Amino acid sequence: MPPADKSSTSKVLHVFEGHPSFYCSNCSAVIALKDELISKSFSGRDGRGYLMHSAVNVRMGSKEERPLLTGVHTVADIFCVGCGDRLGWYYHKASDQSQKYKEGKYLLERERLVKDNAWKLDT
Template sequence: MSTNEPTPAEMYRDRPVYYCSGCAAVLCLQDELISKAFSGRDGRGYLMHSATNVKLGKKEDRPLLTGVHTVADVFCVGCDERVGWYYHKASDHSQKYKEGKYLLERERLIKDNAWRLEE
């Protein structure tokens, strides 16, 4: 890595992020949020452009509320908890916008606004 490139810790410093509720690993920037109007396995879910510190499980076809999608569960690399899924492919044309995006479950996230108190 070049000395001019920011480290992951520097990249997220002072930026609003979502953390893993299991181990506090940074999972994504709040700027990556597309929609909060999604459903996960255990409640509400957030559709995100990208995620970090995650690994994908096995690809599978899964019947969801909006039809059958090819997805892979997403796991936190810090604690190995399932935090949502990744949309590989949508069978219905109207759902193609989800491809390449992450559904992260709200119950598995901690929101940090990176607010600073005046000293």
């Protein structure tokens, strides 16, 4: 799924009823399907994060070079289209060859999400 762009409207566009999903902790807009989860062992700005293949109902901020734990990456913060809260970031580019697998993926901060549909997530 391609990244959301800045011209996204401010209404929630995607709903996945009946599918295990992650939701915005502030407004309950669906953000990602559980099936899109790659890894639970990432770090965000405010604690643990999830690396995801895709995210929906997000608006992307401006690209910037950011020093992260694994080196300098080109990222853009992502925001919920429902409420505007920052949810994490999108990896545009990794400078280190060993980090290239992150390109085109999303880091969603655990504290900014809730999971729905009574599924288990081992921590």
